[in-house]
Amino acid sequence: xxxxxxxxxxxxxAPANAVHGGPTREAIRDAxxxxxxxxxxxxxLRLSGTDLGLPQDIVAKLELLQASGSFKPRxxxxxxxxxxxxxxxxxxxxxxxxxAAVAFAAQRLGVPAxxxxxxxxxxxxxxxxxxxxxxxxxxxxxxxxxxxxxxARAAATGALLVHAYDQDEVLAGQGTVALEWQEDAPDLTxxxxxxxxxxxxxxxxxxxxxxxxxxxxxxxxxCPTLATALREGRPVPAPVGGxxxxxxxxxxxxxxxxxxxxxxxxxAVLVPDDAIRAAQRLLWDAARVVAEPGGAxxxxxxxxxxxxxxxxxxxxxxxxxxxxxxxxxAG
Amino acid sequence: xxxxxxxxxxxxxAPANAVHGGPTREAIRDAxxxxxxxxxxxxxLRLSGTDLGLPQDIVAKLELLQASGSFKPRxxxxxxxxxxxxxxxxxxxxxxxxxAAVAFAAQRLGVPAxxxxxxxxxxxxxxxxxxxxxxxxxxxxxxxxxxxxxxARAAATGALLVHAYDQDEVLAGQGTVALEWQEDAPDLTxxxxxxxxxxxxxxxxxxxxxxxxxxxxxxxxxCPTLATALREGRPVPAPVGGxxxxxxxxxxxxxxxxxxxxxxxxxAVLVPDDAIRAAQRLLWDAARVVAEPGGAxxxxxxxxxxxxxxxxxxxxxxxxxxxxxxxxxAG
Numbered sequence: 086x087x088x089x090x091x092x093x094x095x096x097x098x099a100p101a102n103a104v105h106g107g108p109t110r111e112a113i114r115d116a117x118x119x120x121x122x123x124x125x126x127x128x129x130l131r132l133s134g135t136d137l138g139l140p141q142d143i144v145a146k147l148e149l150l151q152a153s154g155s156f157k158p159r160x161x162x163x164x165x166x167x168x169x170x171x172x173x174x175x176x177x178x179x180x181x182x183x184x185a186a187v188a189f190a191a192q193r194l195g196v197p198a199x200x201x202x203x204x205x206x207x208x209x210x211x212x213x214x215x216x217x218x219x220x221x222x223x224x225x226x227x228x229x230x231x232x233x234x235x236x237a238r239a240a241a242t243g244a245l246l247v248h249a250y251d252q253d254e255v256l257a258g259q260g261t262v263a264l265e266w267q268e269d270a271p272d273l274t275x276x277x278x279x280x281x282x283x284x285x286x287x288x289x290x291x292x293x294x295x296x297x298x299x300x301x302x303x304x305x306x307x308c309p310t311l312a313t314a315l316r317e318g319r320p321v322p323a324p325v326g327g328x329x330x331x332x333x334x335x336x337x338x339x340x341x342x343x344x345x346x347x348x349x350x351x352x353a354v355l356v357p358d359d360a361i362r363a364a365q366r367l368l369w370d371a372a373r374v375v376a377e378p379g380g381a382x383x384x385x386x387x388x389x390x391x392x393x394x395x396x397x398x399x400x401x402x403x404x405x406x407x408x409x410x411x412x413x414x415a416g
Numbered sequence: 417x418x419x420x421x422x423x424x425x426x427x428x429x430a431p432a433n434a435v436h437g438g439p440t441r442e443a444i445r446d447a448x449x450x451x452x453x454x455x456x457x458x459x460x461l462r463l464s465g466t467d468l469g470l471p472q473d474i475v476a477k478l479e480l481l482q483a484s485g486s487f488k489p490r491x492x493x494x495x496x497x498x499x500x501x502x503x504x505x506x507x508x509x510x511x512x513x514x515x516a517a518v519a520f521a522a523q524r525l526g527v528p529a530x531x532x533x534x535x536x537x538x539x540x541x542x543x544x545x546x547x548x549x550x551x552x553x554x555x556x557x558x559x560x561x562x563x564x565x566x567x568a569r570a571a572a573t574g575a576l577l578v579h580a581y582d583q584d585e586v587l588a589g590q591g592t593v594a595l596e597w598q599e600d601a602p603d604l605t606x607x608x609x610x611x612x613x614x615x616x617x618x619x620x621x622x623x624x625x626x627x628x629x630x631x632x633x634x635x636x637x638x639c640p641t642l643a644t645a646l647r648e649g650r651p652v653p654a655p656v657g658g659x660x661x662x663x664x665x666x667x668x669x670x671x672x673x674x675x676x677x678x679x680x681x682x683x684a685v686l687v688p689d690d691a692i693r694a695a696q697r698l699l700w701d702a703a704r705v706v707a708e709p710g711g712a713x714x715x716x717x718x719x720x721x722x723x724x725x726x727x728x729x730x731x732x733x734x735x736x737x738x739x740x741x742x743x744x745x746a747g
Contacts (some may be wrong), residue, residue, distance in 0.1 A: 130481055136526075149704050150461055182498030193466075335472050373738035375706055409706035412743020 107291035108257035116257040117264055120162040123193060123200060124261075125151050129269055137326025145372070149238055149380050149407030155214065155332070156262055156405050157186030158284030163258030164247050165170045170196045173244040175273070178203070178235035180228050180281075180331045181210025182379075182406055188219035188332055191388065201235040203227045205331055210408050222239075227325055229336040251339030259322045261289030266401060275299045275394065276401035279382035280311045280353070282335035285405065287342025290349040291305050294396050296326075299351035303320050303386040309337045310347060318342065320379045328358045332379030332406055353393060356382060360389035368404065369414045373378040377409035432592035437675025438622035441586035447588040448595055451493040451652050454524060456482050456591075460600055474731045475601050475704070479593060480711050480738030485544065486663070487593055487736050488517030488580075488617055492587030493577050496615030501527045504575040508532070509566035511559050511612075512541025512735050513660045513710075514580040519550035530564040530575065536662055541739050558656055560667040564569050581615030591619030594666045597732060598629070605733035606630045606725065610713035611642045611684070613666035616736065620671025621680040633719040636709075637686045638658045642677060646684050650674065659689045661708030663737055679728055683723060688711060691720035696745045699735065708740035 088304050108116075129162075130145045137143065141318065148156045161183070165175065174197035177187040184200035191198035201212050201224035210263040224231030232249075238247040248255060249304070262285065276293070278286045280302040290300045302311050307327025314320045320343050325334040346353075366380035367388065368374040376384075384404050394400055455627055459478045468474065477519045478489045492514070496506065505528035505606075509520040515531035522529035522637070529547050532555035538747075545552050554568075555562030563580075570577040579586060594617065597607065607624070609617045610634040633642050636657025645651045651674050656665040677684075695712035698719065699705040715735050717723040 125462065128461055128478070128501060130459055131456065145458070152702075154704050369742060371483075373485050373706060375704060375742055404477060410743065410747050411700065411706055412741065416741050 093193060093199045105291065105294065105348060106341055107287055108260055109394040110292060112257040113260035113264055113292050116159070117261040118255070119166045120149060120159055120258060120261065123162045123190070124315070126265055127151055130372060131374060135189055137367060141394055141398065141400055143402045144273060145402050145404055146266050147374065148403060149192055149376055150372070153185045153189040154406060154408040155186065155403040156259060157183045159191040159249055159261050160255035160258035160284060163188040163251060164254040165190050165194055165311065168240045169253045170194065171243050171245055174198055174200050175247050176235050176239040177245040177247045177249065178224060178228065178232040178248055179204045180213070180334055182332050182408055183365050184219070185210060185213040185217065185225070185408065187247050188214045188217035188377070191219065192217045199238060201231040201238070202233045203317065205334070207331060208240065209410055210331065222247065228334055250282030250335065250347055251341050251384045253341065255284050256288040256341055258288065259285040260292045262403065263289035263292035267292070267296070270401060272397045272399050273298060273401040275301055276403065276405045277383040277392070279333060279379055279405055280304050280338070281308065283311055283331035283338035283342035283346060286350065287339065290345045294345070294349040299336035300349065300352040301386070301392055302346070302350050303383045304353070304355055305333060305382060308333045309355055310335055310353055312353045314338050314343055315347065320390055327380035329382055332377060333382065351360060354386050354391040356385040356389055356391045360385035363388050365414045374404060375407050375409070375411045375414050376404050377406045380404050380406040432684055435673055436622065436625065436679060438618055439584060439591055441623060444591035444595055444619065445621050446493040447490070447585070448592045450497045451490055451589060451592065452578070454493045454521070455489050457596055461702060461703060461716050465490040468698060469709045471730055472725055472729065474733045475604060476733050477593065477732060478705065479736045480707055482703065484516045484520040485739040486513035486517065487590060487739060488514045489521055489613055490549040490592050491586035491589035492578055493519040495583060495585040496525055497522050499576070500583045501525065502574050502576055503557055504573040505529055506578050507554060507570040507573070508564050508578045508580065509559065509563040510580055512537045512545070513663050513667055513739055515550070516541060516544040516548065516739065518578050519545045519548035521608065522550065523548045526545050530569060532562040532569070536665070538662060540741055541662065544739060546596065559665055560595040581613030581666065581674050586615050587619040587622065587672055590616040591623045591735070594620035594623035594735065598627070601701045601732060604629060605730045606632055607734065608634055608714040608717055608723070609734045610664060610710055610736055611635045611669070612639065612664035612710065614642055614669035614673035614677060617681065618670065618676045621676045625676070625680040631680065632723055633677070633681050633684040634687055634714045634723070635684065636664060636692060636713060637688050639664045640686055641666055641686045642681070643686055644672055645669050646678065657719050659692055660709035660713055663708060664713065682686040685722040687716040687720055687722045691692050691716035692718050701743045705735060706738050706740070706742045706745050708737045711735050711737040
């Protein structure tokens, strides 16, 4: 059920600090300077269509190689480094990757962290959070319950709440993925990005707005937060399920990302879980890259035909996380 | 039992087409042009010492992301593209990675391939060889027997023999790893490279000879081919065993690589198997990189202290292969 939108900026538009609800390019540049000493500039890997069994080459950005195993430390560090941290430390709710990133950032900056996870969060993500020295709390059956528990805790202790996606500093931090990518691969015409709560694609679309680069959202059919919001014209609750729910299983997209996405996301497509599993296997077989389901979701759109590249397109595909049992990708 | 040699070129020496038995820089540049359309330029990942629990940062070259899962296609393509291929195709003997690379190159160039493997070659490597359409033959208990069987087969059929390490075109092809690395990270002072038969480090040392960059060989204590050859003054048989034997388990180094290594490898150190396993775990935990034992061997030298960086060193560490069961790295 792909949803193609006609509203992306034309290719000849000049880059601009677009007027939208998301971060400005300058805020994203500031974030890059702020977080630079703490996060990795993740590498690109150019893969031939022949090697992938696809009609076109891709430029994969290997954000799974980021510290803590996903893009999330970019937003977490930008939030933590933008203010004076309370002695009570920081609190976050997370399906796992954001929690690991906040725990990692808190450890590096020397403040305590409490991370609220839903029951579906797997052993690999739990171990990572605790490995960074955070206190782990199971806060309910799904992400939304864990989020409510985390907000109550922050209100009670005075700790700084680090939202998984719907805060200005978080969007600006995640937008640094796009800043790096455009510097390192200025020839791309389209980038495919997985969407959960939307902090990543919101920050990236804010960076690319006005540049002519088309940002394509890919979501599991079982977690269609952005496609649903675009259809309804506002963020609304969507189903949460499927193989990528532990990283893409937000109940709905954030208001801040939606303000950007409604005008600056070129298409929002959905993929079935079996395409996500196939993308995980392909990344391992063709490139020895271990992506978690959410990390393989963007590539899945090319495998199952949910999105087709126009002639002459030069494609970027983001591999945004690798926090899974590595043995799970080869089956 | 590290063996440090005092014979590396001084840091202020000019790059040169050094007079040694290995490939010239021009031959390596030619190889890069020849194989460029068929292999990947593998990315670098800068990792902080803090993230690794080490006293220094490293610049990892992720050669495990190469097509077929190791550096080996560089030499294989250079050998196959340097001559007219016979109708009988190509034959190779291999612990696995070279065989996969030759099978891959033959498939891409449209010629048949027969690959002789020893019994120790694991299921992942066998599946990869057969997945590229080659005929797989188990040629004996260890690599050396498979090599003899492959040579007999090539003599009988007229197929082109592609040696795993001791041919001029193979050394020049593997040397392109160093060419890329120096272009992409010209600031390095030392590069750590795992040694088996020595085609990789031989080609790389030939590239770096005279540049001031020190090439450090790392081998498992259980497969000490280069350390033994340097001690004896010539290639001689060494024990074959341990966790990395399927990729580093040559019986002895090649004559061509030794002609380079005796003058242009700065140190040849040995690491225990448990350091190799620890390096595999660290690459996964800190960077979501899945290295096979041979691929993690260079990093192991830093973990166990077999080699210590001098003050001010800027270290490159090659991760040269990832052909293993991915679940095996996380334990």
